[in-house]
Amino acid sequence: MAQWYLAADYILEAGSVKRDGAFYRKLFWTMFKLSAFTFGGGYVIVPLMKKQFVDGLGWLDEQEMLNYTALAQSAPGAVAVNASVLIGFRLAGWKGALLSAAATILPPLLLLSVLTYIYEAIVDNRVVAGLLRGMQAGVCAVIIQVVMEMGGTTIREKNGFGCVVMVAVFLAVAFLDLHVLAVIVIAALIGFVRMLFIFRKGGGVRR
Amino acid sequence: MSAVQYIQLFVSFVQVGLCSIGGGYAALPFIQEQVVNRHAWLTEGEFADVISISQMTPGPIAINAATFVGTKTGGPLGAITATMGCVLPSFFIVLCLFLLYRRFHTLRVVDGIFEGLRPAVVGLIAAAGYSMLCLALSDRTAIGGLDVPMLVLTAVGVFVIRLTKWSPLVIIALCGVVGVFLQ
Numbered sequence: 001m002a003q004w005y006l007a008a009d010y011i012l013e014a015g016s017v018k019r020d021g022a023f024y025r026k027l028f029w030t031m032f033k034l035s036a037f038t039f040g041g042g043y044v045i046v047p048l049m050k051k052q053f054v055d056g057l058g059w060l061d062e063q064e065m066l067n068y069t070a071l072a073q074s075a076p077g078a079v080a081v082n083a084s085v086l087i088g089f090r091l092a093g094w095k096g097a098l099l100s101a102a103a104t105i106l107p108p109l110l111l112l113s114v115l116t117y118i119y120e121a122i123v124d125n126r127v128v129a130g131l132l133r134g135m136q137a138g139v140c141a142v143i144i145q146v147v148m149e150m151g152g153t154t155i156r157e158k159n160g161f162g163c164v165v166m167v168a169v170f171l172a173v174a175f176l177d178l179h180v181l182a183v184i185v186i187a188a189l190i191g192f193v194r195m196l197f198i199f200r201k202g203g204g205v206r207r
Numbered sequence: 208m209s210a211v212q213y214i215q216l217f218v219s220f221v222q223v224g225l226c227s228i229g230g231g232y233a234a235l236p237f238i239q240e241q242v243v244n245r246h247a248w249l250t251e252g253e254f255a256d257v258i259s260i261s262q263m264t265p266g267p268i269a270i271n272a273a274t275f276v277g278t279k280t281g282g283p284l285g286a287i288t289a290t291m292g293c294v295l296p297s298f299f300i301v302l303c304l305f306l307l308y309r310r311f312h313t314l315r316v317v318d319g320i321f322e323g324l325r326p327a328v329v330g331l332i333a334a335a336g337y338s339m340l341c342l343a344l345s346d347r348t349a350i351g352g353l354d355v356p357m358l359v360l361t362a363v364g365v366f367v368i369r370l371t372k373w374s375p376l377v378i379i380a381l382c383g384v385v386g387v388f389l390q
Contacts, residue, residue, distance in 0.1 A: 013382065043332050070327070077301070097302065104269060108271055130386045130389060131386055132388035136357075141368060147329065184324065191321065194319060196316075
């Protein structure tokens with residue numbers, strides 16, 4: 001009972017984070033720009049968010065970003081929207097969550113509203129095709145660089161367990177088409193079982 | 208369009224939003240079921256158009272489909288109705304997960320679960336990057352061919368990101384401009 005009381009207390013506390021207007025504007029426009037550049041959706045936005053919020057603004061750390069991505073993936077709906085709601089709430093409570101959600105939805109909403117009427121004229125346009133094709137290369141470059149960086153962190157920390165999970169997930173999803181949700185459930189279970197073994201060896205007492 | 212039809216649109220996309228776990232193209236069969244089979248808002252051909260538009264525009268495919276269907280059936284108000292329906296369920300579900308996480312993440316067991324999830328997420332991003340790379344580097348004129356200019360552009364992009372502190376969005380936009388000249 002006390003546990004749930006504390007949880008309710010936390011909801012109120014977290015939901016009432018106050019920030020100044022400049023912060024909200026920065027949050028909104030950062031999310032808006034990220035969403036406008038997220039071709040392919042889903043995981044493409046995560047490396048971009050990591051670049052902006054972790055490396056650029058320093059509002060989050062890398063571990064948090066990865067935790068939120070896992071949470072975003074565990075809930076139904078678009079990963080990009082889920083991740084932005086999580087980051088918005090973490091940084092600025094309910095207002096932050098709503099602002100981030102709106103900022104992420106607006107670019108595709110505005111663009112598609114227009115495209116629904118005129119897409120036939122654009123689909124075959126050479127300049128548009130070239131622009132989009134080139135942007136694909138740019139998105140790939142960003143993802144490659146972020147993966148090198150985050151994979152590098154795991155390797156430098158001599159985290160053998162992490163390295164095995166990372167490579168196994170990559171191979172299973174890229175070549176065996178394992179469903180993303182299955183990956184999340186299996187990885188969570190493996191982490192849980194591993195922690196039980198550490199407890200047994202008495203390693204769990206240190207916290 | 209009557210109020211009942213707006214409600215129908217909203218409810219349909221709430222279902223799409225609830226069903227599409229796993230993101231991206233996992234949502235496609237659910238969208239098709241709602242907008243083509245059940246309500247006939249789009250024909251098979253128009254649905255195929257939605258997919259090709261989604262591939263060339265930013266944003267999650269479920270949102271793109273919601274906006275497209277909403278605009279076709281009820282104009283701008285329809286687009287907003289459908290998109291709201293699509294996003295609303297996950298908005299609350301993801302916040303509930305976050306509150307549970309914030310309440311319990313200091314527990315050693317929960318921390319252990321996330322120690323398993325973090326490298327898995329890096330692996331997932333790598334896999335998404337791999338499929339994106341396959342798409343970007345495949346030659347569109349010869350099946351199975353390699354698009355060498357795109358390979359060079361991607362490689363240069365990686366170097367520029369590593370050497371400079373430019374925003375990734377600037378890099379993507381610049382690559383787009385180079386793409387126009389490569390055509």
